[in-house]
Amino acid sequence: MSFSLARYLLNLHFSFSSRTTRATNNHGYLLLAPDANTMKFTTTAILRGDEPQKPSAEELLVVVGGGAAGVYGAIRAKSVAPNLNVLVIEKGRLLSKVKISGGGRCNVTNGHCADNLVLADHYPRGNKELRGSFFNMHGPMDTMSWFVDRGVDLKTEDDGRVFPVSNSSSSVIDCLLSEAKCMRVSLQTGKVVTSASASASRKFLLKIERRTLKSVELVEADYLLIASGSSPQGHNLAVQLGHSIIDPVPSLFTFKIEDTQLIELSGVTFSKVIVKLKLENVQRNIPELTQIGPMLVTHWGLSGPAILRLSAWGARYLYASGYKGKLIVDFVPDLHIEDLKSMLSQQKNRFLKQKVLNSCPVELRLVKRFWKYILDREGLMGDTLWASVSNSSLVSIANLLKHCTFEVKGKGQFKDEFVTAGGVPLSEIHLNTMESRIQPNLYFAGEVLNVDGVTGGFNFQNAWSGGYIAGSSIGRVAGNASLEGAM
């Protein structure tokens, strides 16, 4: 550890069973190694009598969570206030989601949203609140500069997604970890912050457990940044400190469709469709429940950007409906239905003696397997000749292509990206500092908040922006405190 935290640790009054051992670790921590069933201790804690009163120049920020928001925020806080001690506590592995993100490539941010109002529209939860100062203070361009300045070359793909040129999330992780090391941010893994309380002197008393050693540490922090992602433990900490939690529900998932003939098309992609979700519990017309974009047939349903966007905007409605509803797909969104009908009619007249299956109108650009699916749904055998297709069948085919209905039977699992809607309500924090409106010196950033974006790098951008703003605010406050302490 780059600095001694001993002075922030508290003596505890313990009542030990004979099987409990006590020890001091090499950082001067008081460690407990109890038999979990027999350990008892009172929660009264006092500052170590032999420690001098700590000057404000040595204040401590504890960051709960070593994900994108936590590590970015910690680095920022330390760079604004170099005298501030910054400790990140991570229960698992640092930046584990960054590692697996974007199929291992890490979609760092989105490069097609220079306008912050357009950017905010990519957040089903947060779109109104994030229109203000949030992205002005640290937006996608700032994120890109941050990484590029530290040696991570980035590229923007045609759809706006930004990746490291290396195509490896390790470039992003290595950059963040080496920056943290360089800034002397202390990163501790394998430890869980299990409880938090605030004292009258505006400090935080944190209980940190190392499960493998069955040890408990109590740490007193001057500032607390909760960047715990969607973890229920992080939500509990927020509640312990007076916050409420909007019920978490999944966002960004595929739709399970029980249609064996459709599933046979697994792997077929559509570059542009319009998808519309109809749910029994939603009577009014919600514009966001209609989306346009690419769609993909998977081995158990439908996926692709248009579906994922729909799942994000419809996350709460879908949850309430048990993930059951109707999906209406327009496979030829650039064609008016009347033009489509006349196109099919012309096709019939030109190819009367050809099999329908072998002569789909080329303008429709449909793969043969999907054309067969449409004909099957219409009850037309593949070897039927165009001459035998009735006019009413032509109208039905046109209707199917424009309004093809699928029964959504459930939620699939999308392995490339998955986020949680819900968390700490944005109304309970100041978005220009990320500080709690309820508890001074308490900050939040990232997915722990009720913010989530659609796919395309928007979720990491929320983590970078929130972490940066929180780190800047904490750094400023700590810097001022340190100046006052020096005077």
Ligand SMILES: Cc1cc2nc3c(=O)[nH]c(=O)nc-3n(C[C@H](O)[C@H](O)[C@H](O)COP(=O)(O)OP(=O)(O)OC[C@H]3O[C@@H](n4cnc5c(N)ncnc54)[C@H](O)[C@@H]3O)c2cc1C
């Ligand atoms: C498979 C997958 C791929 C994704 N790909 C992308 C992508 O390419 N682009 C994109 O923008 N978004 C992507 N996302 C979403 C993105 O990963 C998250 O939105 C982002 O990681 C949120 O960052 P965070 O720091 O808020 O939370 P997290 O990354 O979840 O980090 C929180 C950390 O806190 C730790 N923690 C929680 N509670 C405690 C506690 N009490 N004590 C100690 N530690 C604690 C957790 O272990 C975790 O490491 C993906 C998500 C998944 C699941």
